[in-house]
Structures are given as C-alpha cells and as structure tokens.
Amino acid sequence: MSVLVATLVLFGAFLLLLFLGVPIAISIAVSALATMLLVLPYDQASFVVMQKMNSGIESFTLLAVPLFILAGNIMNNGGIAGRLIRFAQLLTGRLPGSLAQTNVMGNMLFGALSGSAVAAAAAIGGTMNKAQEEQKYPKGFAAAVNIASAPTGLLIPPTAAFIVYSMIAGGVSISALFMAGVVPGILMGLVVMVVAFVHARRYDLPRSSSPSRGEVARITLDALPSLLLILLVVGGIVVGVFTATEGAGIAVLYCLVLSLLYRGLTWASLQRVLISSVATSGIILFLIAASSAMSWVMAYTGIPQAISEALLSVSGSVIVVFLLMNLILLVIGTFMDITPAILIFTPIFLPIVTDLGMDPVHFGVVLIFNMCIGTMTPPVGSVLFVGVSVARTTIEKVAPALVPYLLALVVLLLIVTFVPVLSLGLPGLLGLL
Amino acid sequence: EDSTAATAEHPMVLSLAHSLGDTHPTSKAIKEFAEQVQEDSGGRLTVEIFGSGVLGSETEVIEQVMAGVLDMTRVASPGLGSYEEGFLTFGLPYVFEDEEHFYAAMDSPQMREFFGSTQKAGFVGLTYYTSGARSFYTRGTPVRQPQDLNGLKIRVQDFRSQIELMEALGGTPVVMAFGDVYTALQTGIIDGAESNETALTNSNHGEVAKEFSYTRHTMIPDMLVISTDTWQRLTDADREVADEGGARLDAGPQGGLAHRHRGVDSRWQGDGRHLCRGCRPRRLPQRNPAAGGPVLARASAGGADPAHHRFGPGIGGCRGDGIDPRQDGDDDGARLVGGLPADRHGVSRAVSGVHAVRAR
Amino acid sequence: MTRVKTVMTTVLGWLAAFLLIVMAFLVLFQVFTRYVLDDPASFTEELVRYFLIWTGFIGGAYAFVTRQHMALVFVRDRFGEGPRRWLMAFADGLVLVFALVVIVIGGTQLAIGAWGHPSPLLGVPRGLVYAVAPVAGLFIVLAQVINVWEDVTGKRIPNPHDETADEGAPL
Ligand code: NA
Ligand code: NA
Numbered sequence: 001m002s003v004l005v006a007t008l009v010l011f012g013a014f015l016l017l018l019f020l021g022v023p024i025a026i027s028i029a030v031s032a033l034a035t036m037l038l039v040l041p042y043d044q045a046s047f048v049v050m051q052k053m054n055s056g057i058e059s060f061t062l063l064a065v066p067l068f069i070l071a072g073n074i075m076n077n078g079g080i081a082g083r084l085i086r087f088a089q090l091l092t093g094r095l096p097g098s099l100a101q102t103n104v105m106g107n108m109l110f111g112a113l114s115g116s117a118v119a120a121a122a123a124i125g126g127t128m129n130k131a132q133e134e135q136k137y138p139k140g141f142a143a144a145v146n147i148a149s150a151p152t153g154l155l156i157p158p159t160a161a162f163i164v165y166s167m168i169a170g171g172v173s174i175s176a177l178f179m180a181g182v183v184p185g186i187l188m189g190l191v192v193m194v195v196a197f198v199h200a201r202r203y204d205l206p207r208s209s210s211p212s213r214g215e216v217a218r219i220t221l222d223a224l225p226s227l228l229l230i231l232l233v234v235g236g237i238v239v240g241v242f243t244a245t246e247g248a249g250i251a252v253l254y255c256l257v258l259s260l261l262y263r264g265l266t267w268a269s270l271q272r273v274l275i276s277s278v279a280t281s282g283i284i285l286f287l288i289a290a291s292s293a294m295s296w297v298m299a300y301t302g303i304p305q306a307i308s309e310a311l312l313s314v315s316g317s318v319i320v321v322f323l324l325m326n327l328i329l330l331v332i333g334t335f336m337d338i339t340p341a342i343l344i345f346t347p348i349f350l351p352i353v354t355d356l357g358m359d360p361v362h363f364g365v366v367l368i369f370n371m372c373i374g375t376m377t378p379p380v381g382s383v384l385f386v387g388v389s390v391a392r393t394t395i396e397k398v399a400p401a402l403v404p405y406l407l408a409l410v411v412l413l414l415i416v417t418f419v420p421v422l423s424l425g426l427p428g429l430l431g432l433l
Numbered sequence: 434e435d436s437t438a439a440t441a442e443h444p445m446v447l448s449l450a451h452s453l454g455d456t457h458p459t460s461k462a463i464k465e466f467a468e469q470v471q472e473d474s475g476g477r478l479t480v481e482i483f484g485s486g487v488l489g490s491e492t493e494v495i496e497q498v499m500a501g502v503l504d505m506t507r508v509a510s511p512g513l514g515s516y517e518e519g520f521l522t523f524g525l526p527y528v529f530e531d532e533e534h535f536y537a538a539m540d541s542p543q544m545r546e547f548f549g550s551t552q553k554a555g556f557v558g559l560t561y562y563t564s565g566a567r568s569f570y571t572r573g574t575p576v577r578q579p580q581d582l583n584g585l586k587i588r589v590q591d592f593r594s595q596i597e598l599m600e601a602l603g604g605t606p607v608v609m610a611f612g613d614v615y616t617a618l619q620t621g622i623i624d625g626a627e628s629n630e631t632a633l634t635n636s637n638h639g640e641v642a643k644e645f646s647y648t649r650h651t652m653i654p655d656m657l658v659i660s661t662d663t664w665q666r667l668t669d670a671d672r673e674v675a676d677e678g679g680a681r682l683d684a685g686p687q688g689g690l691a692h693r694h695r696g697v698d699s700r701w702q703g704d705g706r707h708l709c710r711g712c713r714p715r716r717l718p719q720r721n722p723a724a725g726g727p728v729l730a731r732a733s734a735g736g737a738d739p740a741h742h743r744f745g746p747g748i749g750g751c752r753g754d755g756i757d758p759r760q761d762g763d764d765d766g767a768r769l770v771g772g773l774p775a776d777r778h779g780v781s782r783a784v785s786g787v788h789a790v791r792a793r
Numbered sequence: 794m795t796r797v798k799t800v801m802t803t804v805l806g807w808l809a810a811f812l813l814i815v816m817a818f819l820v821l822f823q824v825f826t827r828y829v830l831d832d833p834a835s836f837t838e839e840l841v842r843y844f845l846i847w848t849g850f851i852g853g854a855y856a857f858v859t860r861q862h863m864a865l866v867f868v869r870d871r872f873g874e875g876p877r878r879w880l881m882a883f884a885d886g887l888v889l890v891f892a893l894v895v896i897v898i899g900g901t902q903l904a905i906g907a908w909g910h911p912s913p914l915l916g917v918p919r920g921l922v923y924a925v926a927p928v929a930g931l932f933i934v935l936a937q938v939i940n941v942w943e944d945v946t947g948k949r950i951p952n953p954h955d956e957t958a959d960e961g962a963p964l
Binding site for chain 2 (some may be wrong): 827832833835838839905906910911912913915916919
Binding site for chain 2 (some may be wrong): 048055
C-alpha cells in the first residue's frame, strides 16, 4: 500500500464528507478509520481510533481550553465589555471615525481577555453598532472594521488557540507562544486602525468630544480590574508562577468574582454560561479527539513526509515553500474553522518548516495568523457570520468593504512570516526560547 | 501470515515505535538494532521505526503492541509494571549494588528467562537499554543524605512506585510531564528532579539546576519488547535473529550498547564540564552509607505506612550498609515500595535475576 | 420523543457542567496546596486528565443532541428542500453508524481490554476511564436516531437549551 493511496483515501474521504455536511469531527474520524482499514484489520483499526480519541484529550494542559472558554463566557455576561469599550474610547476618541477606532481597540482588549474572536465580534461590535448607526457610519464599513479586528484576541494572550497548537505540536512552550503573539496581534489591530483611518477621512466621520479629567480617571479606574486580569494571568503563566491550566482556573475565579461584584451575573445567566461553555468545550474536545486518530494514521502511513517531499520538490527555496504554505493555509481558512485547521495542518506543516529552519513558536504565530484571516473570509467564517449578524446586514454588503482590510492583513501576514523577530523578539528577550 | 513466507523481495515488516528524539543514544541504538536484524535475516525481516512519539505516548504504544497493531516498542520498564508486576522491581532504589552488578544481573540467564516469561501479558522482552543510573539534581540544595530531601519538591515519573519511593525518602513528589520540568525548575515550582545525566545535557536542565548529586539511587532499564502475536508468527530462527539483534547490542563489555553507555557514563562522572553550564556535580561515594544506608533505612522502615513500604527478602542492595531488611525480623516486610508484593510470580523471577548474580 | 430529548439534553449538559466545575476546583486546589500548604497534591493531575476525557465525550454527545457540532453546510444549503433533507439524513446517519460501530462497540472492547490495567498513580482501572466513551456513544446513537427522524420528516423537536445554542461559538 503506497503513501499516495493512503493520502488520496484520507483527504478524498475527508473532503467529500466535509462538503456533504457531515460534522467535521466525524468526517475526520471516518476518513482516518477508512485509511487505517487499508493496512489494519477492522478490530485493530477501531481499537486505535478509540484509543487515540481517548488519549488525544487526556491532557492536563488541554484543560486550559475549556477553562478559558468558561472565563470568556462569564466575561461576556458580566458587564466587562462595556467598561472596556469606555476605556478604549479614551485611547482612540480623538481620531476621525472614533467609533470605528474604539471598536478596534475594544476588540483588542476584549479579545485579549476572552481569547475568543467570535465573542469579541459579538460583544464589542454588538455594543458599538447602535452608536455607529446614529452617527450614520456606512454599514459595510462599520461591520468590516469590527470583523477585521475581532481576531486580534487570538494572537494577543491569553488564547486557547495557542494552547491547542502547543499540544498538537508536541509541547511547544505556552509561555513562549503567548509572548510571541503579542507584537503580531497588536500590529494586526494597528493595521486595521490605519486602513479605517483612511476610510474615515474619506467618509468624513466625526471624532468624539474629549472627556474631562475626572471622567478619564473614573473610566480608567473602572476598567482597571479587567485589564489587571490579563496582567495577572499572562504574567503568572509567563513568569512561571503557575501553569497555563492553573492560570485559566484563576481566570475563571477572577471573572466570576468580578462579575458578581459588577452584579452582571445572575443565577439564570450563570447556568446559561455553564451550559454554553460545556457545548463549546464538547465540540472542541471531540474535534481534538477525532484529530488525534487522524494524526496517528498520517504518521503510520508516512503522509507528512510525503507531502513534505512533494512540497520541497516544487522548490527547495525557503521563500517559495513558505509562500506556498501560506497560500494553502489561506485557502483552507476560507472554509475551515480555526480549531480543526490547527489540528489537521500542524502535523503536516510543522516538520516541513522546522526542517527549513523556522522555529515552532514562530510557525504557531504564522498558522494562527492565517486562521485569523480565515475566520473573516466567505464562504465559512465564524467571525464574518457573527460580525454581519450583529451589524444586521448581509455578507454581500460587507464583503466589498472588507477587501482592503484583508489585503492589508495578508501583507502583514507575509511580513510576520518572513521577519521572525516580530514573533520571536519578545519571548527571546524574556529568555523563553 | 508467519515469517516463513518472508523473503528478501517481500520482507516481513516489523513496526517499532518509541518516544525518544533522534539524537538520544538509545534512539541510535534502536536504529542499529534495526540494521542488525535486517542483516542477520538476509533482508527477510525489516524494522520500520516510528520515533519521537509520533504514534503516541509510551502507555499508548505498549497498548498498541499488546493489541497487535504494532510489533515492537521501547518503554521505560516501570511502564510495563501495569501488565507484569515484575518490572516494578527495577524502579526500587539500590536494587543494584553498582553498575557491575546491574549489567551482570541484566545479562544473566535468569533475567533472560524473566524477559521471555511475559507472553501472557501480550509481549515478550527482547532486550534492555540503559542510560545510566538516576540521581537527584536540584536548583541549589546538594543531596548528600535523605534528610537533605526534606521539604524539597522533586519531580518524579508518574508511576505510583516512584511517588512512594520519594515519600519514603522524605521528599515531596511532584508529578509532571518531563517537558514541563525545565520551566518548573527555572521558576521554583519544583526544587529538583531525578534522572540520568542526559536530562542536564540533552534537555538542558543543567541551565537551571545548579547541583547534580550522584546519589545513583535507581538504575531503571528501558525495555525493548515485541508483541506476543508477532513473536508467535516468527520462526525459531527468526526469533533468534530478533533476540540476538537486541542481545548483541547489550552483551557485556566487549560489544554494543551497554559498553558504550558505560563509557559515556564514566566520561560524565570524570569531567563535570560535560554535565551542564554552571551545574556543580556532587560526586558522592557510590556506596557511601551516609547516602545509601539511610535511604534504604527510610525506604524499608516505610514512610507513612510501614506495611506498604518494605523491601522483601531477597531484594537487597543494602549489603554492607548494616541495614539488611532481611534482618528486620518482621514478616510483614514482604512488600516493596509501590505496594508491590515480593512473592508474585513475575516479581520473584525478576528478583531471582537480580539475586542470582549476587550469590555468585 | 420530546421527553427523551429533554432528558438527554438536561442530563448530558449538567453532567458535563458538573465535571467542568469539579476540574476548575481541582486546578485551584492544586495551586492552593502548592503555595499555601506548601505540599502539592499529586492526585489532581491524573484525576483532571480522566475527567477531561469524560467531559470531551459527554460534552461531545451533548453537542450531538443539540445539533451544535461544526459542519460545512454551505454546499448542502444550495440544494433544494428535498435533496437537502436526504443529505442531512445521510450525515446524521453516518454519525449514528460511527457512534454505534466504533464508539459503542469499539469503545466497549477497549474498556474491557484495559479493565485489569491499573492507572499509574491512583490505581483506578484504565478500563473505567475508557468506559465513559461507549456510554456517551449510546447517547449519541439515541440522539442521532431522533436527528435522522427529524431530517426525514422535516420536523424539529425543541430542546430545553435551544436559546443558548448560538453562544456555543468556538474560539
Ligand atoms: Na487573547
Ligand atoms: Na473563512
């Protein structure tokens, strides 16, 4: 049985099931099982699938993901978003189109805290929408800015996406990944702000009035506990006072206490938060379980090496291979969500890029950056969908407005890919590499 | 199909998985094993190696071997203890008096018989590998005697036997993945760990651990095992090939791995500069009663629950220290660290391997 | 059938929520024992790992009952009402077959095979750890029977957590 046959069966079955609308986790598991059956008898294949589905999620580190999801959901309901928006307005209110700039800054702060692009797009974009309508912001523009900046929180720590990557990549340091995401994440926000600035001048959108000194102090003080959480959790993990999982546990406790103090959380909303966290965790854990069966069969049949050889036969040039890889990941990102994409493509691309001298931490940033862009693109983009729905408009109206942001972000992606110091500088400085 | 059908054109392919990186000495030895088998069988048997844990953790891979999915694997021997208790014996402190005793015992016919006796559990032991004795290394406190471990948080492998061992010695066991040890040492989540010298060099723990104390409290071999399924499909001649392929590599001073490892080991001992950047190796006399004696005394007197922390009769390593548990006068002593009964079939076989050499 | 769905939604959802809360407590307890008691608990790590497996399978089953698993539906949505129903029935039927043949049957075999193997730290049988998967698999099978029926008839049985469903957006 050749590698080629295995590759064709694995990806052929996977793509077929995927486009037929079979749940992604089941598409992954069934195509993995089909590929195993080429080389193993049924009882052994089902043994491996079940063993890997169990062991794939048997990880203390992985618990950080459900805990960060829980913390983010508590935050969503706990009156933290409004405080962050007022604080963001302090920082960006003097710019033309200040509401759009506030939206970007709000997404960066909220996304940093919650680690969820979708939650940021909904919470910040949803809250900003009414004011933007009142000030006659073009709908497509307002939604595009919200959508393009919502994924910054996937790069700015803490972020569950890096934890999933760290696990799949065989234990790449989470502290290093967290620090590596800081600069690219902030740059992503800045790029969106610059493009929005140009647009706002063209549309001649208004600035906000400057707040009084008393207001500045009050708003800052009000947002301080929320901002402190980032410092506490990320700082604690990076300095090594606690592990990522423990940091996530502390984040849950902190958000819970804060939300209770703000009276943003009722018993009924807490129940909703718990159940919705369980659903999200179940979806992600089940996906990871299924993917570990897939990566077993990929390793067993030698698929990553075969793809690596094929890629390198196109060109031995590092630049060409990295460009090709980004292209593939961008295409994948158009239709696949971030978690399954990390799960499926890390085992394939990581060995290739490390062979070519890319640091696994750097690759993690490049991979997540690609997927950030993927969440904004049709036909399938979770941030796109949420951003469009909170702006009460349609994908057709938003898509053209989104194009300049996407182009700018792709340029930034290439810069992040080919200038490793943007990712590795900060963790290197802190001695984490 | 069995191996009679195998030819040089259509060889029988044996899969072998392990979790070590390419540069690890044992990883290289496994490659040599594969070449040896191919050569000795005239190309009728080939070994396909899956390294770096791509097929799973040691526990997963041994389960895959027992299910017949994979043919062979290399695992740390206490990991086999869940399926054959005899392997827990090797996790006990000071079972081996010194390296001479270790190699003599591991190469003895009795030990070979033990390795071959586990067919029912789903695997057969082909050979063992060693990376040398395990010692304590800490952020700052040298470990000259067990009391020095008091209040120190020491990372141990996640085997119950190793946790109980650490408790018996007076330290506080902390279970964590090996990959987290560097950061944990750096930040003081743990005060130390225990492993062989490769942890300092290959894994760079020497950058954050400043003291390496040659306590040499355990010498835990790795095992190369083959699935019972596969073993039964090999002809007698091919079994010989597989067995010899392994055996030749570890067979005593004149050949192979054991010798090489011993060489590496003594270089480390002889020259502290090889250990790590800035780490001070503490050379303790190997049989120093101050080091070994009290360790055994604590272990055999049994920490929190005396009935469960005994050295059984016949397991020694304490000879000459004046603390022979056999003279303890307590019949309740027939249990080992890890709740391991000394009178079970597998244990007594493993012990007889250790003991036979001692009697010589 | 409405009753069955309501019971499954409630039981699976709260069971997984309970596990999540317990794991959060265990993690905080671990920090507490390390810094306050200066005597780190060694059992939390292994326990959390097992509970996470259980959360994954029970939460995964919950997401099947409430139809929240990620899927690509934009191709399917281009078809007319009739073919779309059959595509949905096919997808849900495939989940049913996988759950029955692999998760329930294969999972039971895995659990039975590992029953005699104690876990390294706590000494609980590995089979017990693995046993949750086939149990969750039974729930998935039941859920998918209802889902296929819904697909074919075009009816939709409500579940008590319908209003939270849209919040379950990953990352
Ligand atoms: Na974040
Ligand atoms: Na997309």
